[in-house]
Amino acid sequence: MTSRTSSVSSGSPGSPGTQSGCLAMFAGQGSQRPGMAGHLLDTYPAARRLFARADEILGLPLSRICVTGSKEELARTEITQPAIAATSLAVWDLLSEAGYRPAAAAGHSLGEYAALTAAGTLSLESALELVRLRGRLMGEVARESPGAMAAVVGLPADKVLAACAGAEGVGVVQVANYNEPLQTVISGHARAVGEAGRAALDAGAERVVTLDVGAPFHCSLMQAVEEEFTRALAAQPFADPVLPVISSVTGTRIRSGEEARELLRRQLTQPVRWVDVLHTAARHPVSAYTEIGPGRVLSGLARRTLGDVDIRSTGDPRRLKALHDALAP
Incomplete structure (x- = not known):
């Protein structure tokens, strides 16, 4: 399925994974694993600062959970979603400090919250509060209407x-x-x-x-929690993005904060159009792709969709250090 063209950048392609010709791809649910933030908290002050703030915002020991939490603890969707978002945003912060400046961002479902935070549309507080509620509501659907x-x-x-x-x-x-x-x-x-x-x-x-998931995500069964989540979205401030973000709901660029709010509401019941996201990016000055956060799921999807393109992931210490060192002056 294709969608209309929308420009994501006016710049020219940069060096692989490090400059303006890159799409930052934020990981979604399913990328979590035990210990996924251990190397971040051990090595990077920016990550320690972000996780300390996340612990404070949520009133959860998220930093502990992302280092020593069990597979079963991380599988609880009300924990999974803020854990992945915080890990992804910690990677984003340390890469940004080193000079990472992508042409655009996109997130796979849950990852769109991190992408919008990177773009200045959501604050860290708003993003974490929303994804925690989103995870809790999705868990309720799983218990009441197993799918x-x-x-x-x-x-x-x-x-x-x-x-x-x-x-x-x-x-x-x-x-x-x-x-x-x-x-x-x-x-x-x-x-x-x-x-x-x-x-x-x-x-x-x-x-x-x-799939080993706890709920039937992205289908009409999620309408049961749409009203409550819509109220939560309405209570949070949304700014216009300062970095182009490609929506996983439409596969096209998000033009305003209000559009982002509406798309996050629709995201509960609408399919993730990741193929369209990648094709939109590829039609414009994007020549490299960086997966931000745990795992390498999106790297594989990009390679199998687009073929021989430059892709980097940041989900393990070696790959993250290589990219971070390449950015450092």
């Missing part, structure tokens, strides 16, 4: 949509993520997701992988 998500691999998105349509009589099942041209995630009632997955296999999918 499932599955990744369909090796089948074009239009055929995945057809598989979902064929399972409508069983329950809710919808596309949740357009992650790459041949990887589409579906979400909804567990039985309907299973039926759509079997139909996708019959249509030629290589495999269907059930």
Whole structure:
């Protein structure tokens, strides 16, 4: 699925991963792992400052959880979401201090909150408070209306949509993520997701992988918490972005703070259009891609969507130090 073109920068491409020709990609849920911020807090004062502030804002020992927390503790979505956001923003702060100046930013679902914070649209306080509430509300949906998500691999998105349509009589099942041209995630009632997955296999999918998540994200089942989250969004200040941000809801540039607020509301029930995000960036002066935060999920999606492009990740000590050192004067 494609979307209209929108410029993300007026500059020219810079050196790989370090200057104005780069897209900063902020990690989403699923990138968490035990110890994911240990190297940050051990090595970088900027990270220690950010985590101290996050602990204070949330009244949670987030810095401890991101260093010594168990896999089970990090899997609680009300913990997962602020933990990933804080880790990503700690990486952003230390790279920014070293001179990192991307052409644009984008975030995969949850990662959009970090992208908007990097762009000056949200304060750290607002972003962390919103993602903590978002995680709690999503957890409530999981407890009250258990669902499932599955990744369909090796089948074009239009055929995945057809598989979902064929399972409508069983329950809710919808596309949740357009992650790459041949990887589409579906979400909804567990039985309907299973039926759509079997139909996708019959249509030629290589495999269907059930995801280890606690809720049916990015589908109409999330409407149950939309009203409460909309009130929370309305209570937070949103500024116009000073760095171009490409929306994961539309795949196009966010033009104002008010548009960002509305898109975060829509994000609860709408699919993540990550393929469109990458294509929008690639059509403009972006020639390199940096994954900001834990893991390397987005690096893989970018490579499989765009082919042979310059991609750097920051999710482990070696890769982060290499980029940080390249930026340092």
